[in-house]
Amino acid sequence: MIAFRDLHRSGLLILPNAWDGGSAALMRSLGAKAIATTSAGVAWALGWPDGDALPVERVVQATRDVVRAAQGLPVSVDFEGGYSDDPAEVAATARSVVRAGAQGINIEDGGGAPEALAAKIAAIRAAVGPDLFINARCDIWLRGVGEADGRVAEAARRGEIYRAAGADGLFAPGLTDEAGIAELVKATDMPLNLLAWPGLPDARRLEALGVRRLSAGSGIVGAALGRAAMLTRAFLEDGRPEPLMDGALGWGELNALMPPA
Numbered sequence: 001m002i003a004f005r006d007l008h009r010s011g012l013l014i015l016p017n018a019w020d021g022g023s024a025a026l027m028r029s030l031g032a033k034a035i036a037t038t039s040a041g042v043a044w045a046l047g048w049p050d051g052d053a054l055p056v057e058r059v060v061q062a063t064r065d066v067v068r069a070a071q072g073l074p075v076s077v078d079f080e081g082g083y084s085d086d087p088a089e090v091a092a093t094a095r096s097v098v099r100a101g102a103q104g105i106n107i108e109d110g111g112g113a114p115e116a117l118a119a120k121i122a123a124i125r126a127a128v129g130p131d132l133f134i135n136a137r138c139d140i141w142l143r144g145v146g147e148a149d150g151r152v153a154e155a156a157r158r159g160e161i162y163r164a165a166g167a168d169g170l171f172a173p174g175l176t177d178e179a180g181i182a183e184l185v186k187a188t189d190m191p192l193n194l195l196a197w198p199g200l201p202d203a204r205r206l207e208a209l210g211v212r213r214l215s216a217g218s219g220i221v222g223a224a225l226g227r228a229a230m231l232t233r234a235f236l237e238d239g240r241p242e243p244l245m246d247g248a249l250g251w252g253e254l255n256a257l258m259p260p261a
Contacts, residue, residue, distance in 0.1 A: 003131075008133070012212060016032050017041065017220060018066055019037065019044065020066070021065035021258075022257075026254075028257075035076075037062065040217075050080075051080070059077070060100050077102045078105075107136060108139055114157075122165040134168050138159065141175050152180045155184055156187035156188055168191070169192070169193055171213075172192065173195035181206070181209050181211060196214060196217060231244060
């Protein structure tokens with residue numbers, strides 16, 4: 001099995017984000033090299049809101065489900081902000097996620113002080129050792145922190161703080177312009193991860209710019225739930241089965257994707 005870390009060494013790793021074991025099995029069958037989770041999708045699938053609200057035991061169980069369905073593909077877990085402000089508690093949860101089979105995690109600063117995230121990263125690294133790929137998510141674009149023309153420099157500054165604490169990669173969701181991407185690639189010693197976002201260059205161009213990872217985030221689950229909403233609304237109105245069949249995967253096809261008990 002190829003290590004998740006090795007997938008960041010060259011080229012562009014395109015990561016679909018699963019929200020449960022079934023979606024992970026589907027993504028595996030379609031040729032994904034690795035699978036990440038989406039915290040939003042996992043929470044929604046379990047009936048919770050996104051935003052560090054999901055109980056830790058559900059996060060760990062969801063990790064087990066995705067790892068099982070991935071059948072040997074590396075799995076990275078969207079770890080939100082670590083589900084606590086206490087670095088020791090964050091590290092304990094990270095240890096549980098690693099024991100559940102995760103080879104990587106994302107952990108975010110939420111646009112807050114980078115020192116708080118750095119303390120969590122350092123605690124995680126001390127607790128789990130060198131093998132876990134820790135992707136530090138810088139939320140300044142998503143949250144509109146600071147002036148737009150200073151965000152690349154601020155992301156690079158935060159990235160260095162996170163790298164010194166033990167991070168392996170830098171995630172800059174919301175960054176889309178080519179000049180900024182090229183500048184941040186040059187300014188950081190870590191693989192740069194971007195989020196599929198309107199206005200982002202295509203995968204070939206991102207690879208040429210030096211980006212090493214592209215994540216779907218909650219995009220796939222959002223589209224899937226949007227389709228489910230449309231079909232449900234129509235079904236409640238007229239009960240007709242034909243729209244439910246349009247583009248649907250069959251029972252046998254889907255069932256065959258799932259690992260046996």
